[in-house]
Amino acid sequence: MSRPVLSYKDIRVSFATEFGEVDAVKGVSFDIAPGEVVAVVGESGSGKSVTSSTAMGLLPGNASIDGEVEFDGTPVSTMSAGQRRRLRGRDIAMIFQEPMTALNPVLRVSDQLVEALQVHGIAYGQDALHRAVDLLRQVGIPDPERRVREYPHQFSGGQRQRIVIAMAIACGPKVIIADEPTTALDVTVQAEILDLLRTLKGELNTGILLITHNMGVVADMADRVVVMLHGEVVETGTVDEVMLTPQHPYTQRLLDAMPKLRQDAHNIEETVHEVEETHGAHVDPDSATVSVTEPNPEITPAAASAQPGTGTGSGTGTGPGKTSSGEPFALEAKNISLEYRFRRKATRVVEGVSFQVEPGEIMGLVGESGSGKSTVAKAVLGLLDVPEGELYVRGKNMPALKGKERKALKREIGVVFQDPAASLDPRMPVGDIITEPMVVHKVGDKKKRLDRAQELLDAVRLPRSVVNRFPHELSGGQRQRISIARALTLNPTLLIADEPTSALDVSVQAAVLDMFKDLQEQYSFACLFVSHDLAVVDTLAHKVLVMQNGRAVEQGTTDEILRHPHEDYTQRLLAAAPVPHPREQAERREARRQLLAAQGVALD
Structure with a gap:
């Protein structure tokens, strides 16, 4: 083994606050060798980012540090201010989330x-x-x-x-600290970024400290794993040791909580063979030279018309459809086109999309950034005009409604946003946040509103005592539960959930998803669930609509789309989703390369 390029030796970090000393990191030790990827995993508050920041001297002034960080054998604490400035960027670089x-x-x-x-x-x-x-x-x-x-x-x-x-x-650094570098990215872009980091590591012999809570990313990238809990290292070892035979109960809980896509590398290989048969030739992935390009988030009507869509609606001007039982669909789009206007110029971003969501049904809406997922959700919420097509909520064409009729229909729709910290008013107590929709729509008196708030707190598995607390006094997972409770206040028949779990730690995400499933069964609301996490969609959704470049590429039941996809784009999405098993992920990575090559799209 070569000498470590970065060493953490019994690092202890505490912060002076108005409530006294807070211990954030408690005696953490590990090394990173040149060309090695060490993943530090754990939930928010475990001390991952604080530990990494000590190497670059980026902690605030109220931090006290004991122990030592050594770069290439030299203690960082003995460096002058000028030496530390030269260290940052030139020798140790950071990739932020x-x-x-x-x-x-x-x-x-x-x-x-x-x-x-x-x-x-x-x-x-x-x-x-x-x-x-x-x-x-x-x-x-x-x-x-x-x-x-x-x-x-x-x-x-x-x-x-x-x-x-x-x-x-x-500057050709010897160490890269990557702090959640792919959390906000779609699965295909995430796979490309990880491929890029893997290539750069090999070319530059750079050590990488990878901070993440995505165990699939760990399986894809890491050589060794350090598991942190409450500022302490509870388990460490090679990626195979930690992920295949975890010893600590916390590590086992992290792995069990990871939502898993029910598809393995064998399925991808079958897809590769089907694609090769279609094209009539075998393609060697190592010799392919076509580069991966990301979708353009803007489309024009002319460009959109050249892209395939598979909407099942019956066209415009035919009125709302009905389910087999004769009741109207909870949500129905018929050839809708959507656009953003700026300075009198319209930019078409969704073209000719059709779908139907039955009462009590969850539809997963998936695709990369710029595919039009959130734009469709905004239109359903009435936040965006629909220049073409029809959009029915419970049989009523929302874009055509005005005034009281439109407001009354909006009572039927609840919404859960991605970031609860941004969607909850920090000046309002939890009880007022939950009952605000009742106030807006003049429903009930003060006592009935309080009773409803307490009933919903029970439903989202929070103690009634939080009714008088403020959002900043709750954890991220608790805040998202409050967001879901608020969305259900008026007993909506349709819920719009826009990436509701992507900002949460894996174990918190699992708890929220489990609760979401129970609530959906209890309240029987229909749901348009927007997500780029295919495993989450697989866990929740009854059917799936795949979007690319503003068009509906493919739709059907969850099993049809996620187990037997027909379109190249859907196959690429599925192939890019990582699994928390190092050996399976290595097979999936190679199978993905073969799939891209067979489709005429190869990695750089």
Whole structure:
């Protein structure tokens, strides 16, 4: 074994607060060797990010640190301020979870890449700009000579994360700290980012400290795993040891809580053979040269008309459809087209989408960022005009309704957003948050509203005592339970859930999903469940609609779509979903390469 490039030796971190000392990290020790990926896993509050930040001196002033972090054998604590500045970026780089918080929105990408090179004396002027273009090319940004002069908002989420990675590798660091680098990304983009990190690790012999709560990502990337709980290391070992034969009950709970897609590598291999038979030739994935490109989040009607759709609606102008029992669908879209308008210019983002959701049925709406999933959800909520097509809620065409009729129909719809911290008013107590829809729609008196709030707190498995507490006093999982309770206040017949669990830790997510299933059975609401996590959709949904570039690509029952997909795009989505088993994931990764090659799409 070579000498560790980064070592944590009995690290202890505490924070001075108005309530006294808070111990965040309690004696953590582990090493990272050159070219090795060490994954640190655990739930929010376990001390993962605090531990990683000690290596770069990024902790706030109220932090007290004991123990030692050594970089390449040199204690970081003995370095001067100037040496630490040179350490950051040049020797140790960081990839943050949310690229838009790591990139300056008012500076061009070229300025931000050139700055990193000039600050550390790597290159200047035109030489630095040429290196910036090469970095973008290295991380897979198409047409880097032109795009290097664009701003961060002009790139997709996956491309922005690639730019952050380009900044991280600009100075050839010996260590990369990746803090939840794929949490906010779709499964296909996530797979591409992980492939990129894996390639860079091999080319640069860089040690990677990977912080994540996604056990599928751990199985895909890690050589060794460190499991943290309440600031302590409870288990460590090789990825096979920790994930295949976990010893600590907490590690076992993390693995058990991970939602699993009921599809293995064998299914992907069968798909590969079917695709090869269709194309009439075998393709060697190692020799394929076509690069992966991300979907354009904007489409024009002309471009949309060239893309296949598989909507099952009966067209516009025919009135609402009915279920086999004769009642109207809870939600029905007939060839709807949606667009955003800015300065009198309309940009078409959804074209000709049709689907039906029966009462008491959950439809999963899946696809990459920019596919139009959330745009459809906004239209159902009445937050976006429907210029073409018809959108029926319980048999009533919502876009055609006005005033009181429209408001009354909105009572039938509840909504759960992705980030509970952003969707709950921090100035309102929980009881008022839950009963706010009753106030808006003038339902009940004060006592009935309080009774309803307490009834819903029971339903979402929270103690009634939280009724007078504020959102900041609750955990992320508890806040999301409050969001679900508020969505159910008026007994809606239709619930819109837009990525309701993507911001939650895996064990909290499992508890919320379990509760969601029970509530759906209890209240029998229909649901449009928007998600990029196919395993979550597989757990909940009765049927699935797959969207790409604003069009419906494929739809059917959950088993039909997730077990026997027909469209290339759906097959790629399924192949990109990681599983929390190192050996199976290695097989899936190779099978995915073969699938992409068979479809004429190969990895860089």
